[in-house]
Amino acid sequence: MREQSAPEPSEDALLVGAARDGDRAAFGRLYQLYARMVHGVLLARVPLADVDDLVQDVFMIALRRLSTLRETASFGAWLAAIARNRANDYHRRSVPEDQLADETVDQNIENGEVRKNEDHDGQAAVILDAVRSLPGAYRETLILRLVEGMTGPEIAARTGLTHDSVRVNLHRGMRQLRAILNSNPDSGSPQQETR
Numbered sequence: 254m255r256e257q258s259a260p261e262p263s264e265d266a267l268l269v270g271a272a273r274d275g276d277r278a279a280f281g282r283l284y285q286l287y288a289r290m291v292h293g294v295l296l297a298r299v300p301l302a303d304v305d306d307l308v309q310d311v312f313m314i315a316l317r318r319l320s321t322l323r324e325t326a327s328f329g330a331w332l333a334a335i336a337r338n339r340a341n342d343y344h345r346r347s348v349p350e351d352q353l354a355d356e357t358v359d360q361n362i363e364n365g366e367v368r369k370n371e372d373h374d375g376q377a378a379v380i381l382d383a384v385r386s387l388p389g390a391y392r393e394t395l396i397l398r399l400v401e402g403m404t405g406p407e408i409a410a411r412t413g414l415t416h417d418s419v420r421v422n423l424h425r426g427m428r429q430l431r432a433i434l435n436s437n438p439d440s441g442s443p444q445q446e447t448r
Contacts, residue, residue: 266325273319280319284312287329290411291336293397297385298340307343311336330413383433384426390418391426398423 265286271279291311295304314335322331384395394414397403403411409419 263326265328269319269322269325269328272316280316283328287332287411288312289401289403290329290397290408291332293401293403294333294336294393294412295340296381296400297389297393297396298337299343301381303343307336307339311339314339327413329411333412380430380434383430386433387426387429390422391429394419394422395426395430 265283268279268283268286272283288308291308292304295307295311299307311332315332318335322328381400384392384399386392387395393412394408397408397412398405405419405423406416408414409416412419414422
């Protein structure tokens with residue numbers, strides 16, 4: 254009879270264990286592995302100007318709370334939850350200013366009045382605004398794919414979502430994004446560029 258061995262711990266689990274024991278290099282490696290994911294989660298929820306500072310906040314919170322993580326292999330999903338909570342805290346503290354900006358973006362998209370800018374940054378802002386108008390699951394997954402350049406399997410591995418959920422979110426999110434961008438001829442959507 255063959256003895257079944259325990260599964261090998263994942264790289265994340267080993268790094269989390271080392272970081273818990275005070276290994277700063279291990280936590281630095283976790284930062285390298287997850288910074289894009291955290292950036293994307295935050296970008297889906299807060300203004301671009303504040304994302305980089307909030308990424309740092311999320312990792313500082315994670316470092317302080319690392320001992321509370323029950324399943325070391327679930328580090329990515331745990332970190333994504335911290336990022337989402339940090340974005341919620343951000344909005345609780347700055348509601349009046351951001352609420353006006355968000356309402357304007359939503360209203361412009363609903364009215365088909367997405368602003369047209371001739372430069373690339375303007376197009377990127379229009380597309381980002383359109384992505385931010387999507388439901389949360391699609392918004393986050395699309396930003397991780399389109400902005401952060403993560404693959405579907407990488408998104409699943411980093412966020413704790415299943416591969417099927419990521420695939421469905423990307424497919425449905427892209428369909429809704431195309432509909433928003435194609436509904437407005439002034440949106441400068443990539444499909445309409447003639448350069």
